[in-house]
Amino acid sequence: MLEGSLRVSLQDASGHAILLYRVGPGESCVLTTTCLLGGRAYPAEGVVETALRGLLLLTPLVEALIEGSPAFRRFALAQIGDRLADLLALVSEVAFRRTDARLAGWLWERARARGPRLEATHEANARELGTSREVVSRLLKELERRGLLRLGRGTIELAPGASTTLARLAGRDVAGFGDEVTDGGSEKA
Secondary structure, eight states: OOEEEEEEEEEOTTSOEEEEEEEOTTOOOHHHHHHHHHTOOOOSEEEEEEEEEOOOOOHHHHHHHHHHOHHHHHHHHHHHHHHHHHHHHHHHHHHHSOHHHHHHHHHHHHHHHHOSEEEOOHHHHHHHHTSOHHHHHHHHHHHHHTTSEEEETTEEEEOTTHHHHHHHHHSTTSOOSOTTOOSTTOOOO
């Protein structure tokens, strides 16, 4: 990809989705590359987030570049290695970290990058975190009840000073704020 951003997600039959990774400038979609080389169907969904400009390489050219260009081979394998590490971190987060802590960390990271007003629906937040909209909605309402944020239609606005509390809640050794909320059995105590 030369310019823009692409979100790669996996969706199950019931409509629940999880963000696998984003592809930005200077990167390639490694799932596309591995499916192309392995002759498999693309199992995910790529959604354009911002206008894209990139290169489309057909299978014979990719195969020739992998075989004949050490620089391209190193690029492709480095991209695959980096994404595999990212995906292992994602599996660890989803499997071993409480949803409330993941949400607090997600809010904290986004606020640091974009400011206290975040534009995102509960459904979009759920996709990012790999959980259901209902769980995200309950957890966000609890944060709102605690005075840490204000919910609007498609917006979340953090209260002054909320970042410190969110950072603390995102820590693994801090008691959570959503103990009673379960996410299909994947909630960790």
